[in-house]
Amino acid sequence: MERRRFVQLGLAISGTAALPGAHGAAASGPAGILDAGVLQQQAMMAANRLTAHALASRYLARIARIDKAGPRINAIIELNPQALQIARDMDRERQARKVRGPLHGIPVLLKDNIATADRMSTTAGSLALDGVRAARDAHVTARLRAAGAVILGKTNLSEWANMRSTQSVSGWSARGGLTRNPYALDRNCSGSSSGSAAAIAAGLATLAVGTETDGSIVSPASICGLVGIKPTLGLVSRSGIIPIAASQDTAGPMTRTVADAALLLNALAGTDPDDDATRDAAGRATDYTRALQRDALRGKRLGIARNFFGLNDDVDARIEAALAVLKAQGAELVDVQVPNTDKYGNLETQVLLYEFKPGLADYLRRYAPGARIATMADVIAFNRKHADRELRWFGQQHLENAESKGGLDSKQYLEALATCRRYAREEGIDKVMREYRLDALVAPTGGPAWLTDFVNGDHYGGSFSSPAAVAGYPHVTVPAGQVRGLPVGLSFVGAAYSDAALIGMAYAYEQATLLRRAPTFPATVNVTARG
Numbered sequence: 001m002e003r004r005r006f007v008q009l010g011l012a013i014s015g016t017a018a019l020p021g022a023h024g025a026a027a028s029g030p031a032g033i034l035d036a037g038v039l040q041q042q043a044m045m046a047a048n049r050l051t052a053h054a055l056a057s058r059y060l061a062r063i064a065r066i067d068k069a070g071p072r073i074n075a076i077i078e079l080n081p082q083a084l085q086i087a088r089d090m091d092r093e094r095q096a097r098k099v100r101g102p103l104h105g106i107p108v109l110l111k112d113n114i115a116t117a118d119r120m121s122t123t124a125g126s127l128a129l130d131g132v133r134a135a136r137d138a139h140v141t142a143r144l145r146a147a148g149a150v151i152l153g154k155t156n157l158s159e160w161a162n163m164r165s166t167q168s169v170s171g172w173s174a175r176g177g178l179t180r181n182p183y184a185l186d187r188n189c190s191g192s193s194s195g196s197a198a199a200i201a202a203g204l205a206t207l208a209v210g211t212e213t214d215g216s217i218v219s220p221a222s223i224c225g226l227v228g229i230k231p232t233l234g235l236v237s238r239s240g241i242i243p244i245a246a247s248q249d250t251a252g253p254m255t256r257t258v259a260d261a262a263l264l265l266n267a268l269a270g271t272d273p274d275d276d277a278t279r280d281a282a283g284r285a286t287d288y289t290r291a292l293q294r295d296a297l298r299g300k301r302l303g304i305a306r307n308f309f310g311l312n313d314d315v316d317a318r319i320e321a322a323l324a325v326l327k328a329q330g331a332e333l334v335d336v337q338v339p340n341t342d343k344y345g346n347l348e349t350q351v352l353l354y355e356f357k358p359g360l361a362d363y364l365r366r367y368a369p370g371a372r373i374a375t376m377a378d379v380i381a382f383n384r385k386h387a388d389r390e391l392r393w394f395g396q397q398h399l400e401n402a403e404s405k406g407g408l409d410s411k412q413y414l415e416a417l418a419t420c421r422r423y424a425r426e427e428g429i430d431k432v433m434r435e436y437r438l439d440a441l442v443a444p445t446g447g448p449a450w451l452t453d454f455v456n457g458d459h460y461g462g463s464f465s466s467p468a469a470v471a472g473y474p475h476v477t478v479p480a481g482q483v484r485g486l487p488v489g490l491s492f493v494g495a496a497y498s499d500a501a502l503i504g505m506a507y508a509y510e511q512a513t514l515l516r517r518a519p520t521f522p523a524t525v526n527v528t529a530r531g
Contacts, residue, residue, distance in 0.1 A: 034058055035203045035518065037260045038102055045094065045105055052087040052094070052105030055206075056150050059107050060084075063153075063204050071185055071521035075199035077112045077176040078120050079153040087150045102263050104148030109208040111196050112154040112176070113161055114138045114251065115240035115367050122367070124242045125159035125173025127390060128382040132371045138240025139272040140209060140251050147267040152205050155195030160379075161216060162192035163244045163356060163402075165394040167457035170194055170220075174390045178452065181224065182519035183486055187449035188458065190219040196254045197224035201519055207264050208254045213244045213352065215446075215465030217252045218477040222445035222489025225479050225516050227261045227506065229253045230465075232497045233472030235281050236265075237272035240367055243359035245352040246277070247417060248469055256516065258478060258507040262288035265499070284497045294511050296504030298330030300439040303432060305493075307337045308443040311462035314483040319444045322480045322490045325512050326442070331505075336432050338441065338467055340423040347416040348470055354413040356402040376403045393454050424470035433495060440502060441467075445477040445489035464491045474499040478506040479516040485525040487516075 033041065033050060044050035060079065067073045080086075090105040110116065113124040115134035123129035137145070144151065156176035162168055170191030171179040179194045181187040182202045189198050193210030197220035200208045210217040212230045221228025229252045236251050243249050253264035269285035272278045304323060309316050327333055357376040364374050373379050380399050383390040390396075406413070429441065447461020468475035473496050477489035490509065492502040510516075 034062055035256075037257050038106055038206060038263050039259065041106060041206060042102060042104070052090040052150060053084060055105065056083050056087040056107050056152060059152060059205055066202055066521070067199070067204055071182070072180070073182055073198050073202050073521075074177055074179050075155055075195040075202065075204060076109070077125070077154050077156040077173070077195060080116075080151050081119050083107070083150055083152050090148055090150060093148070100146070100148035101267075103144065103267055106149055106207060107152040107205045108144055108149040109152055109155050109196060109199050109205045110141065111157050111193055111208070111210050113157060113211060113242035114141060114209060116141050116151060116154070118151075120154055122154075122242065123175050124161060125157050125175050126379070127174045127386060128373045128379055129368065129371055130175050132368050134240065134367045135369060136240065136367065139237035139274065140268050141240065143267055143270065144209075149207075149267070155193070155199050155208060157193060157195055158191030160399070161211065161213065161242070161244050163213070163352065163398050164396050165457075166397045167394045169393060169452060169454055170458050171452070172393065180452075181449050182521055183225065184449065184522055184525040186451055186524050187486065188223070188452045190215075190223045190446075190449070191458075192216040193220050193254060197221055197226055197228075200254055200256060201225055202521075203518070207260060209251055209264070209268070210254045211241055211249065211251045212469065213248045214348065214469035215463050217254060218465050218475050218489070218491065219446050219463060221254050222477045223449045223487060225482075225487030225519070227253070227255050227258050227479070227510070228477045228489075229261050229265055229499070229503070230468060230475040231265065231269065231499055232284070232474045234277035235285060235497070235499065236268045237270070237275040237278050239272050239274040242363050243356070245355035246359055247351060247355060248472065258503060258510050259289070259292055262292060262503050262507075265503075286500055288500055288503050291500040291504035292507045293504055294508055295330070296508040297326055300331045300505060301334060301437055302326060302331050303334050303336040303436050303438040303441045305338045305441050305443040305464065306335050307341065308462070308464045312447050312483070315444050315447055315461070315488050318481050318483055318488055319490060322509070322513075323442070325509060329508055329512055334436050334438070336436055336438070336441070338428060338432055340428050341467055343423045344420040344470055345466070347420050348466065350416045351413065351420055353398065353402045354405045354408060354410070354416075356398075357405060358408060394457060420470050424467055425473075429467055429471050429473055429493065430495065439494070440498070440505060441493040443491050443493075444480075445491040448483045448486035448488055464493070468493045472496065474502055476502040476506045478510050481513075481515045482517065484527050485522070
């Protein structure tokens, strides 16, 4: 982003996102600094009231106090031993009047399936990759370094991005243990970007990057009271990210505000020669901060996806209140049904299983050539050999099913992929948006956090993630308040490359409500409290 636009944006946004526990105390004391957003932190550094080194140091102190002790959130799987040196380097550049942009000196956490060619491991939470350092940076890592971000560490995740077992416990990995929800420590963060969500909710860094195949950004973001963006497939490179499925995988921002998410997406988006899906990204990507307009909902025609309501009365009531805000902000609301969402659920799983095996082998060959595993079969064998640690809570049915699949030229795979795309795109999102002349679809992102249960595994409360995930279309979730002390999110979904428009709508809603509340780390929640 050009310097003039950076300055204009700072003047426009500074002070507008005064969220309790987030941006409100940006200029007062260490706690306020850590809970502030990118532009507030940048303003303090520009005024010589803060250094990147001091900011990183304070986040590291908070991690020691909250993540590794105290409530023990356990969101961080590994800290970057070079973080403070990187911060010092960014301070020297600033002193030399070389500021790379809005992320210069800003601490960022990466999900531990994103390769970093440094002294940290990249493991997807598996002990099979413990200690394995990537041969080179993932494309998104390289872009963040070029933007001047300070990579503070890696976040825990559901092992193998929650594609290991049919009875998994989200937020648990053999290497990292269990990440706990900052809003109720006995409840789940959802998966698979659980550590990224919990870390940003708890104020352990300014920004985090998560990854999603289906719900793994938007669900934990919603459950942890954050903004999450699953970009259009191909807007952000997947090179160097331990994969599940190339037809659906993407990285994306997880932040406390829409403004921070837009700034982070600016840094992440772009063409990568190693990822064919991104060949049009350079022409499609834009300055997403230009979408941050308070009147962005005015005149928008929004389809309320009623077939994603009805799973939780309290969540529905919260979202109905959100719809009233959308209408008050000038949006026209139309009740709709997203068609054919019941026709690709099992087929989607089959597509993911087919793509997982070759995708993993390719990643290991290119980014972890010295690892003790090279194939899906090796992972399965490793887990059996170390069952006391890897299989102590649940099995590896998805890995075994993926191993049994044929190649990507098999008729069953090709037919399943084509069917999923048809029902999610032209006979799904595209169809309803065209018939009703919609700018976006809106629905509850999902239910509130469930109790973590190592006996029965996860029990989700519904989700709006699959239509956009299967279609490869953008999805933005923004805090919509709380149900019995647990956050819930409001989702905006649109057509391919409508990311900027969705960001604008989410920002207008956020600024009209300012509903995010910082967590207080209770052991549990008072389930008799309705709000």
